[in-house]
Amino acid sequence: MPSFLDLPVEIRRMIYPYCMDPNEYKRGYDKIERHSKTLAEERISEGTVSDPDCLKPRIYITRTTPAVLLLNKQITAEALEILYKIPVELRGTPGTHFTMRQMGIAEFICEQLLQRIQYATLRLNRPHKSFVLTLLDIWGADNRLKRLDVYFPKGIDRTARRWAISENRLRTFSLVAPVYSHEVDMPSERILAFI
Numbered sequence: 001m002p003s004f005l006d007l008p009v010e011i012r013r014m015i016y017p018y019c020m021d022p023n024e025y026k027r028g029y030d031k032i033e034r035h036s037k038t039l040a041e042e043r044i045s046e047g048t049v050s051d052p053d054c055l056k057p058r059i060y061i062t063r064t065t066p067a068v069l070l071l072n073k074q075i076t077a078e079a080l081e082i083l084y085k086i087p088v089e090l091r092g093t094p095g096t097h098f099t100m101r102q103m104g105i106a107e108f109i110c111e112q113l114l115q116r117i118q119y120a121t122l123r124l125n126r127p128h129k130s131f132v133l134t135l136l137d138i139w140g141a142d143n144r145l146k147r148l149d150v151y152f153p154k155g156i157d158r159t160a161r162r163w164a165i166s167e168n169r170l171r172t173f174s175l176v177a178p179v180y181s182h183e184v185d186m187p188s189e190r191i192l193a194f195i
Helices: 009-019 022-046 073-083 111-116 129-141 161-173
Strands: 088-091 119-123 147-153 179-184
Touching (some): 009 073, 022 088, 111 129, 129 161, 147 161, 161 179
Parallel strands (some): 119 147, 147 179
């Protein structure tokens, strides 16, 4: 019976990117946004809008491992080598209600993957201070970044306190890994949700 390992390694390496996507975590963002919208609609229809936010249920995301990484040691080693080279696009975690702490990026993406990726893009349409600080703490423990591109909205005052904290930490992190800042016209948060 033919086996996947019977294929030449060059062909297997071309197949791996189709079997795994490090940007898959964004589906968790979509799930939270849909859940929050549904919950708000239910509260309006049931007349419970005035109930305290702490009564809202906590949202949890189930992370999954791509099946190709569960096959055997050789395939896993080959696939991980490819996975770590796929650029990851990061943006702040979705907002929840104010009585619940902001969700951390590690609830969506495994810390080990974040520490081993080689190329990342960080899109900040607002300061996302806790998101940026958590991400830099993860990368501060270990990282293999060859390039981090950070996109800021054009025309904002980045000297404002929250922006300054994020930008100063990124500047300090640039001593450890190459960080490139860009000012661009950014879509709104709603448009980003569909990207």
